[in-house]
Amino acid sequence: MPRVTRSHTVAHHLVQGGLTDLKLSEAAQKKDRPGLYREDGFAVRSVRAPDGTVLTVAGAYGPDWVMTKAQIRHRLEQPYIRYTVTDDAPDLADQELLVRWATAEELAARKRATAARQAPLVALLRRQQAEQDAADSGQASLF
Template identity: 80%
Template sequence: MPRVTRQHTVAHHLVQGGLTDLRLTEAAQKKDRPTLYRADGFAVRSYRAPDGTPLTVAGAYGPDWVMTRAEIRNRLQQPYIRYTLTDDAPGLADHEQLVRWATAEELQARRRDAAARQAPLLSLLHRQQKEQNAEEAGQSALF
């Protein structure tokens, strides 16, 4: 059973991430198309999960709503915010994503993926640090 996600908390995280809250009504979010708006931004509305848990839907709007949708996903899935977004819930449009709290397994998988992505860079940095330390000690490698 997912934990409750509140609209104002999700909106706060998105605004802190630099996105614009369009403050659309729920009726406007369900009726309008995302490309009707001149400014890129988001709107949130409530959603009731099949088990009755109140969750939040974040929708992207504007001429570049696809990019805004990706920014919403990126912001809310940061390790310190800890949400998971899905787009397979019934009743969601293409520009909307369901926001729920991430499970411990999902957070661990994200940490492993991030570590795997950063491993080549960390390896390079360690090698450069060893070379720099050797040069400072007067033992520069002969090439």
């Protein structure tokens, strides 16, 4: 059973990430007109999962709501925030994402994927450091 995901906490993380909270009512969010708003931003509301757990739906609004939706996903899936964001849950509009706490397995998988993406850069940096150390040790013997 997932942990309760509070909408005000999700909103706080998004505001801290630089997104604008439009503070739309639940009725306004359900109109499904993301392009109506002049300013890009988000709105959150609480929903109940089938098992009774309270989860959060974050919606992207504004002229560039697709980019805002991507920013919401990116911000909330950071390792230090630890949410999982899905857009394939039933009853979600195109601009909405379901937010829940990430499981330990999901966090471990993200960590492995990040390490795999960074492996070539890490190898290059280590090789450059080894070459620099070798050059430094050769120089030190001359002085």
